[in-house]
Amino acid sequence: MRRRDFMKTGISSLMATSILKPLHSAQGNLTRVAAQLPQRPYNDQVNLSIIGFGGIVVVGLSQNEANFVVASSFERGVNYFDVAPSYWDGEAEEKLGKALQPFRKQVFLACKTMERSAQNAEKELHTSLKRIGTDYFDLYQFHAVTDMEEVEQIFASGGAMETFLKARKEGKIHHIGFSAHSETAALAMLERFKFDSILFPINFVCYYQGNFGPKVIQKAKDNGTARLALKMFAYSPWPEGSEKTYPKCWYQPVDQPELALKALRFTLSEDITAAIPPGEGKLYSMALDLALQFSPLSLEERKEIQQLSATIKPLFHS
Numbered sequence: 001m002r003r004r005d006f007m008k009t010g011i012s013s014l015m016a017t018s019i020l021k022p023l024h025s026a027q028g029n030l031t032r033v034a035a036q037l038p039q040r041p042y043n044d045q046v047n048l049s050i051i052g053f054g055g056i057v058v059v060g061l062s063q064n065e066a067n068f069v070v071a072s073s074f075e076r077g078v079n080y081f082d083v084a085p086s087y088w089d090g091e092a093e094e095k096l097g098k099a100l101q102p103f104r105k106q107v108f109l110a111c112k113t114m115e116r117s118a119q120n121a122e123k124e125l126h127t128s129l130k131r132i133g134t135d136y137f138d139l140y141q142f143h144a145v146t147d148m149e150e151v152e153q154i155f156a157s158g159g160a161m162e163t164f165l166k167a168r169k170e171g172k173i174h175h176i177g178f179s180a181h182s183e184t185a186a187l188a189m190l191e192r193f194k195f196d197s198i199l200f201p202i203n204f205v206c207y208y209q210g211n212f213g214p215k216v217i218q219k220a221k222d223n224g225t226a227r228l229a230l231k232m233f234a235y236s237p238w239p240e241g242s243e244k245t246y247p248k249c250w251y252q253p254v255d256q257p258e259l260a261l262k263a264l265r266f267t268l269s270e271d272i273t274a275a276i277p278p279g280e281g282k283l284y285s286m287a288l289d290l291a292l293q294f295s296p297l298s299l300e301e302r303k304e305i306q307q308l309s310a311t312i313k314p315l316f317h318s
Contacts, residue, residue, distance in 0.1 A: 035292050036077035040273045042226050043175075043196065046138075048080040048108055048274045051291045052228070055083030055092035056248055056279025063095055069281075070099035074107070076288055080274050082199075084112040084143055085128050087279075097132030104134055112143035112179065113160065116153035121160035125167060136171060140164060141199060142178035145185045155192050179230065183318050186216045190223055201231035201316055202275070204266040208306045210314035217270060229275035232267040233260060233283055236313050248279045251315050255283060261290045262305050269297045 039047040053073050058066040070081075083096050093111075100107060111128050115121040129135065142154055142164075154160050167173045179199035180186040186200060198220050206212040220227050233253045238244055246253055254260045264287065267275050277287035297305070 037288070037291055038294070039077075039079070042108070042273050046108060049078045050268060050274050050294070051078060051287050052080035052082055052274045052276040053078050054276045054279045054284070055081070055096045056087050057281060057284050058095040058099065059088045059092050059248070059279065061095065063098060066095040067099045070096065071102070073288070074103050078288070079107045080110070080276075081107055082110040082112075082276055083132070084114075085124060085131070086112075086114060086143065090131055093128055093131045097134065101133060108138045109134065110139035110141060110177070111137045112141040114143045116142075116150055116160050118158050118160055118162040121163040122167075125163065125172065129172065137173045139175040139177050139197065140167065140173035141176075141197075142189070145178050145180040145189055146182050147185055148188060151185055151188045151192065154189075161193070177226075177228075181230075181316060183212060183216055183316075187219055190216075190219050190225065194223060195225050197226035197228050197273070199228040199230055199276075201234065202227070202229040202267050202270050202272060203231045203234045203315070204263055204305050205235060205309045205312045206231070206314040206316045207266070208309045209312060210317040212314060212316040212318045213270075215318065217272075221271065227270070227272040229267050229270070229272045231315065232275045233263055233278055233287070234315050237315060246278070246280045246283070249283075253278055253280070253283055255286070257286060257290065259308070260286055261293060262301075262308070264290050265294060265297050265301075266305055268294050 037049040037051055039049055042048045053070070057069060061069065081096065081100060083092050085093055087093070100109065111132070113121050113124045115124050125140065129137070142160065145151060145154070164173065164176050168176060175196035177195050177197040177199060178189050180189065181201060186198060189195065190198065198216070200213070200216055202213050202217065207214065217227060235252045235254045238252045254263050277284045
């Protein structure tokens with residue numbers, strides 16, 4: 001969805017309210033929150049908050065609102081922020097970059113590119129750095145690697161990996177990772193290079209009903225690659241003809257707190273570093289609250305959540 005299409009929905013003010021209300025004090029200042037989000041190791045030097053901030057959250061907000069949401073998130077212990085140039089034609093990068101300026105040196109900032117050639121990847125890297133207003137990314141990722149053709153392009157002579165390695169040597173990026181929604185592509189990427197991290201759907205319905213995820217998680221662990229999770233609150237494809245009540249979710253999300261807590265506990269129990277909730281303000285805010293209630297799933301609770309998923313169509317299959 002392009003920015004202009006999103007704005008036509010007329011929900012930007014509602015979205016802002018859904019994020020700001022639980023983070024706002026009566027006086028309109030940042031609320032000092034006693035309970036900070038736990039952190040987990042990304043590597044030996046870096047720890048990340050177990051919930052990350054997806055840049056899509058700021059799309060549709062004014063800059064002042066974006067500033068407030070980012071500052072409030074930082075106040076609650078969020079130190080992992082992720083964005084991409086493809087999120088509404090750069091709007092997310094521009095707004096998140098400005099909002100992060102007071103905290104840039106204290107957070108872990110990840111960005112991505114869908115370019116597969118060295119030349120185009122270098123151009124987009126420099127565009128993103130400039131748009132966000134930073135001189136480096138803590139993590140730079142190949143975005144949405146889908147099939148073997150893309151894998152081959154990335155690693156070919158003149159492929160985007162050349163730009164990543166050069167940028168890391170120059171200090172423009174510190175860590176190299178990728179995101180994928182394909183087990184085949186993810187496993188192939190993990191075979192080709194020792195990545196610092198993988199950003200991948202880790203979701204209870206896909207795991208149990210699509211057998212999607214276990215092989216990738218295990219391969220990443222065997223490689224010493226940090227696991228970052230997408231699609232924690234994914235439930236199923238939108239039923240045909242239904243109203244898509246969350247314009248920034250291309251799938252039907254879990255939005256009831258009781259089931260959402262189970263979904264969150266499943267994902268965070270899979271030996272991952274952090275999870276990025278959907279970019280919808282309500283769902284992001286819910287994830288922050290529920291993460292403070294996290295405890296690992298017991299064997300009986302795993303059986304229960306597997307049964308809950310039995311009739312649900314997964315977004316992805318192995």
